[in-house]
Amino acid sequence: MSDQHHQPQKTFTITNDETGESWVLPVVEGTVGPPAVDVRKFYAETGHFTFDPSFTSTGSCKSRITFIDGDEGILMYRGYDIKELAEKSTFLEVSYLLLYGDLPNKAEMDDFHHTITYHTMVHEQIINFFRGFRRDAHPMAVMCGVVGALSAFYHDSLDIWDPRQREISAHRLLSKMPTLAAMSYKYGIGQPFIYPRNDLGYAENFLHMCFSVPAEDYKCSPTIARAMDRIFILHADHEQNASTSTVRLAGSSQANPFACIAAGIASLWGPSHGGANQAVLEMLSEIGSKDRIPEFLERAKDKDDSFRLMGFGHRVYKNYDPRAEVLRESCHEVLEELGVSDDPMLELAMELERIALEDPYFVERKLYPNVDFYSGIILKAIGFPPNMFTVLFALARTIGWISQWKEMIEEPAHRIGRPRQVYTGPTARPYVDMGKR
Numbered sequence: 001m002s003d004q005h006h007q008p009q010k011t012f013t014i015t016n017d018e019t020g021e022s023w024v025l026p027v028v029e030g031t032v033g034p035p036a037v038d039v040r041k042f043y044a045e046t047g048h049f050t051f052d053p054s055f056t057s058t059g060s061c062k063s064r065i066t067f068i069d070g071d072e073g074i075l076m077y078r079g080y081d082i083k084e085l086a087e088k089s090t091f092l093e094v095s096y097l098l099l100y101g102d103l104p105n106k107a108e109m110d111d112f113h114h115t116i117t118y119h120t121m122v123h124e125q126i127i128n129f130f131r132g133f134r135r136d137a138h139p140m141a142v143m144c145g146v147v148g149a150l151s152a153f154y155h156d157s158l159d160i161w162d163p164r165q166r167e168i169s170a171h172r173l174l175s176k177m178p179t180l181a182a183m184s185y186k187y188g189i190g191q192p193f194i195y196p197r198n199d200l201g202y203a204e205n206f207l208h209m210c211f212s213v214p215a216e217d218y219k220c221s222p223t224i225a226r227a228m229d230r231i232f233i234l235h236a237d238h239e240q241n242a243s244t245s246t247v248r249l250a251g252s253s254q255a256n257p258f259a260c261i262a263a264g265i266a267s268l269w270g271p272s273h274g275g276a277n278q279a280v281l282e283m284l285s286e287i288g289s290k291d292r293i294p295e296f297l298e299r300a301k302d303k304d305d306s307f308r309l310m311g312f313g314h315r316v317y318k319n320y321d322p323r324a325e326v327l328r329e330s331c332h333e334v335l336e337e338l339g340v341s342d343d344p345m346l347e348l349a350m351e352l353e354r355i356a357l358e359d360p361y362f363v364e365r366k367l368y369p370n371v372d373f374y375s376g377i378i379l380k381a382i383g384f385p386p387n388m389f390t391v392l393f394a395l396a397r398t399i400g401w402i403s404q405w406k407e408m409i410e411e412p413a414h415r416i417g418r419p420r421q422v423y424t425g426p427t428a429r430p431y432v433d434m435g436k437r
Contacts, residue, residue, distance in 0.1 A: 012037045016046075028059075032067055049420045061248065062411075065098060065403055066239045073319035077237060078102070086326045091232040091396075092116060092202050095174055098237055098403040119175035120196035120205065123153045126180075130187045139184040139391045140269045146180050147173075148262035158256045160409055169257040170402045178202065181395045182209030185388055203229040206395070211383060223337040224382055227330040231375055234323040235393055237400025239316075243267040243274070247401045248408050252417040257405060264401045265394045274390040277376035280311040281345070281386055290351045301361050311373030312356060313365070320368040327374035334378050346377055 010027040023046055026038045036059040039050050052058045067076045075082040078097050085094055089103070096104045096112050104112060129146050150172070151158060157168040183193050186209075194209045204225040212218035238244070246267035250260040268274035286307075287296050300309040314321055335343050353369050356362045379389055408414055 010035065028062075030062070033069070043420070049422065051422055055245075060240055060245060060417075061408065063240070063404065063407060064101065065407060066237045066400070068239050068316050070314070070316040070318045073317055073322050075238070075322050082234065082322055083326055086230050086233050086323075089233065090202070091229045091236070094233050094236055095399040098399050099170060099406070115171055116175040116202070117198050117205075119171060120179050120198075122150075122176050122179050122183075126150075126153065127183075127193065130183060130193075133187070135188060135190060137188070139181075139188055139388055140265065140394070142184040142187065143180065143391055143394060144262050144265050144269070146184070147177075147265060148259055150176070151256045151258040154258070160251075160254060160256065163410075166257070166406055166409065170406060173257065173261055173398055173402050177395050177398045178206040179209060181388075181391050182206060184391060185210050185384075188387075201225065201229075203232060207382075221337055223333055227334045227378055228382070230326060230330050231378065231392065232396040234326060234371055235375075235396035237397070237403065241273070242270070243397065244401060244404050247405050249417040251405045251408055252414065254416075257402065260405055261398060261401055264397070268394050268397065269390060274393040276310060276370075277372040277379070277393075278386040278389045280349075280372050280376045281380060283308075283310040284345055284348055284352075287348065287352070290348055293348075293352050293355055297356060297359060297362075309356070309362075309367070311376075312362065312369055313367040314370045317368070317370065318366045321370040323371035324369045324373055327371060327378065328369075331374045331378050334381050338381055340381060343377075343381070345380070349373065349377060 010029065012025045012027050013022055014025065015022045023042070025042065027035050028038050029035045043049055050058070065078060067079075068074065077085060077094060078101055080097065080103070085097075089097075092113055093104065093109060095116075096109065126146060126149065129149055130142065133142050133145070154169070154172060157165040157172065159165045179196055186193050192214060194212045194214075196205050196209055200208055200220075204220045207220045207225060207228060208218055211220075240248075243264040247260045247264040250263040251257070255263075271279060287293060296307060297309070299305045299307040331346065335346055340346075353373070356367065356369075376386070376389060379392060380386070384392065
């Protein structure tokens, strides 16, 4: 028996300065990371709520999936370093890890790969949903609708209490999301939908569905496919971010998994979350040339100026984003492969990074480049328009969402999410008839 079982329960004491009353709260500890004060009974025992706008100091759940240490720049999936996974694994291998908890052996991987590959087609009637949208509809608006609509087609996997049905839904979402994402892209540019192929890998198949046309074959470069696969790996999960928390909160009401993922897509659509890589390109276009970088850096320091340096800093990471290190290398590989190694936007981005990291203002505040800084440049080079960037983020994050949803459903003590509030509106007041107002 380990020493852990003999250690006394750690506690945290809080005292009311007015009354002198004290309450002892239990402390919950994870395997790594900071401990948490358990406040579940705090209101019942004290008559007070805790107040934490944006939940920046609140742990909403226990999870075994992803760990982040923002100060040290660490991101791990199930204990594996993200940089090692991005270098040595494929996205489907990482998906298996997130969903089941361990890296697969060869037999498990072969079976999983076959299952996902042979479920990439979607019901033919789903095409009718696309035709109901305007051609200029934002692809994220389309994705919110068609992903939520999957529950109207797959009634045999909606029982969230059946482990096998949960697994089938997870497989369907992972396999069909690239098909739906490619269809949303094709619909927007007026080209025919391209069906998936079972002889292609996950990322390569997605690129084939996006860029192939009936008139000629599309040959995907291994370098481009690998860069796409890396982007998927790096975006697969990121702990309890806004969209993942949305999926968990929607799932806590016992909503079906397709509805929960549609809710996650809606949350991800926000420019403060999934739209940041598009904002990086818009910022670089606004800067325009290297000689204007100092001017814009000074504007970024001015609190009264609306300009913000996009792609630098992160809500969690107070160090260099480990995902950005991987994508920086991929960015150079892609541009060299495509013969645009002297791309002016990349040169501008590199110079902006260099100058910003030498500026005491940004260094002291640890405003380092994040994953969005490079991903937007890579996706633009591959050929995706900016309005598709968040769709690709949603495609990658689906496995994280469904893994987090599955973990929550399988937690015996889970209950419907119900945050509380501090009411600041008017107190009770008498009703005034219309004629006297």
